[in-house]
Amino acid sequence: MTTERWALGGDLSVARIGYGTMKLTGWPRGDQPDRDTALGILRRAVELGVNHIDTSYYYARDGVSANELIREALYPYPDDLVIVTKVGALVEGADIALPAAEKTGLTAGNLRRGIEANLRSLGLDRMDVVNLRLGDVDGSGAPSLAEPLEALLALRDEGLIRHLGISNITADQFAEARKIAPIACVQNLYNLSQRDDDPLVDACAEAGVAYVPFFPVGGFQPVTAEHLESVAARHRATTPQVALAWLLARSPNILLIPGTGSLAHLEENIAAGALELSAEDLAELG
Numbered sequence: 001m002t003t004e005r006w007a008l009g010g011d012l013s014v015a016r017i018g019y020g021t022m023k024l025t026g027w028p029r030g031d032q033p034d035r036d037t038a039l040g041i042l043r044r045a046v047e048l049g050v051n052h053i054d055t056s057y058y059y060a061r062d063g064v065s066a067n068e069l070i071r072e073a074l075y076p077y078p079d080d081l082v083i084v085t086k087v088g089a090l091v092e093g094a095d096i097a098l099p100a101a102e103k104t105g106l107t108a109g110n111l112r113r114g115i116e117a118n119l120r121s122l123g124l125d126r127m128d129v130v131n132l133r134l135g136d137v138d139g140s141g142a143p144s145l146a147e148p149l150e151a152l153l154a155l156r157d158e159g160l161i162r163h164l165g166i167s168n169i170t171a172d173q174f175a176e177a178r179k180i181a182p183i184a185c186v187q188n189l190y191n192l193s194q195r196d197d198d199p200l201v202d203a204c205a206e207a208g209v210a211y212v213p214f215f216p217v218g219g220f221q222p223v224t225a226e227h228l229e230s231v232a233a234r235h236r237a238t239t240p241q242v243a244l245a246w247l248l249a250r251s252p253n254i255l256l257i258p259g260t261g262s263l264a265h266l267e268e269n270i271a272a273g274a275l276e277l278s279a280e281d282l283a284e285l286g
Contacts, residue, residue: 004248004273006255008052008210009163009184012082012128016248017273018052019045019266020214020259021066027059028096030220033261035064041266042073048270051078054187054212054257056086057117058093067121075123083122086167086187087114087152088133106134108151115152115160130161131187135168145173149180165212171200178207185210185255191218192225192243192285205253212255217243227284237275240265244272246285 004016024041026032033041045053059066067085074081089103090096091110104110111132118127132148145166155161163184166177177183186204190197190213197211204211217223217240225243232242240258247254258269277285 004252006210006253008082008129008255009182010208012163013080014052014082014255015049015273016255017050017244017270018054018255018257019050020054020257021070022056022059023259023261024069025059025061025064025066026261027061027066027093031261032062032064035069037261037263038064038069039073041261041263042070044263045266045270046074046078046081048267050270051080052082052084052255052257054084054086054259055118055122057114057121058090058095060093065121067118071121071123082128083124084129084131084165084185085118085122085127086131086133087111087118088131088148088167106148108147108154111148111151112155115155119160126159127161129163129165129184130155131165131167131185133167133187134173145169145176146180149177153181165210167214171203174200174203183207183209185212187212187214189213189215189219190247191216191223192228192246193218193223201251201254205251209253210255211251211253212257213247214257216247216256216258225285227286231277231281231284234281235275235277237272238268241268241272241275242277242281242285244269245275245277246282248273249277249282 005013008014024038055066089105091105165185167187201211223243228239232239
């Protein structure tokens with residue numbers, strides 16, 4: 001585990017390698033680990049120094065809920081554990097299959113419903129960070145960014161949320177959001193082979209905002225890049241480890257939340273924090 005940390009929201013000190021829980025449920029598709037394995041992964045992550053866990057109340061499938069697994073495995077929570085969730089176009093996980101116009105999670109009432117569902121299932125009175133996830137609704141049918149963000153600001157003022165983040169957003173939306181509310185983090189698709197967000201990563205760094213890439217090793221499609229395998233072989237590392245190490249080297253504001261349903265892969269992911277890529281490695285990877 002890297003010893004580097006980031007002050008999320010300015011006051012929550014987190015290790016730069018965290019853990020994302022989506023694969024514990026197999027949502028929206030994929031294999032689901034058995035319950036004992038899932039609980040063991042969460043406990044082992046914390047033992048290894050992870051104190052940033054990313055989740056959502058709609059990470060649930062076949063009676064298995066990520067939030068309930070977190071609560072069973074880790075409650076009462078360590079004092080330094082930071083749990084980050086997301087709300088947005090989806091109200092429940094099954095909403096992912098609905099046409100865009102029927103996804104209603106961005107209304108004020110359903111955003112409150114999502115926050116309350118997270119708090120209830122996690123056994124918390126306040127969420128550390130809530131990401132407002134956009135991009136799940138076609139632009140033609142989506143409300144403005146201001147409306148849902150202001151709804152979350154009201155919930156923050158009630159004491160239900162500590163910090164706000166935004167997800168699946170453009171650089172223009174990032175600038176717009178910062179005029180409405182303090183933004184602790186951006187969570188977007190970004191990895192070694194998908195770098196459209198390069199300017200946004202830099203804009204976040206300049207603003208002191210964490211950038212949290214989802215699918216950091218490619219998600220449902222493994223990340224590929226020229227010379228990736230040769231760099232991995234030189235370090236006697238796996239290609240996902242090199243992809244994670246590249247992200248850590250890319251910018252100090254990048255926080256990682258790789259997900260896995262395998263204890264062995266969890267330990268490999270966290271070990272990537274000790275992998276130092278040379279200037280030659282970084283030049284090869286481009």
